[in-house]
Amino acid sequence: MDKKSGNSQDAEVRKGPWTMEEDLILINYIANHGEGVWNSLARSAGLKRTGKSCRLRWLNYLRPDVRRGNITPEEQLLIMELHAKWGNRWSKIAKHLPGRTDNEIKNYWRTRIQKHIKQAETFSAGAQCSDNNDQISGSADHHHHPVETYSSSLSYPENDHASTSQMFGSTDHHLLLHHQAVESYSPVLSYPGNLETFPATFPTESTDNIWSMEDLWSMHLVNGD
DNA sequence: AACCCATGCAACCGCACACTA
């Protein structure tokens, strides 16, 4: 359309990591006005962000009920089961994991589980020799449907922790054990933004850059109107 | 101590769908 004339506005659109100030503005605004209609919300709140960006930030990070980190073995198993059932329907999977976001599950899958599956594939490919090369390489191919992948080459069992860790290989027990060790989840918000951009009044001494949602919400109450 | 590499995660992008005027 009229991209040139829109440049002056586009230049105002902020991208990249959110600052704490922006977070507080967004939290404040949603606390007072509710969420939804993100484009106008962004404008009304005075955020130089797109509605999309605001929505993503809220849903994936700022929502009071969002849980982050420490995926439990139960959750891990559930993710695997649901992914085997539905494939990369991350939002659908996320609905069955309260407090988890599609983005987190997606990242978790890509960084953790997919790695182990590839290792398992390599192992089974080596064990089964070249007979099943089509299947193996096919399942490594992202264009193939994951349901096919599991049913044909991996077929991890349902509701079976031991078998799950078997699938990950004996040397990968640490993954499950680690999660068991840190299972005592406490909902904290680790603020990833640039601390230098924080207002000087925010507490930074004892907990460094670990912020609980309570902290944020109480700050919102302090700053809110 | 400095550099390089691998990993994890937050955020952006493009597309498709739903809704409304």
Next chain:
DNA sequence: ATAGTGTGCGGTTGCATGGGT
């Protein structure tokens, strides 16, 4: 019936960090 707008989703990218050499 259609065009415009907003929303949701999945894929991808870029950066920060930690570990290894």
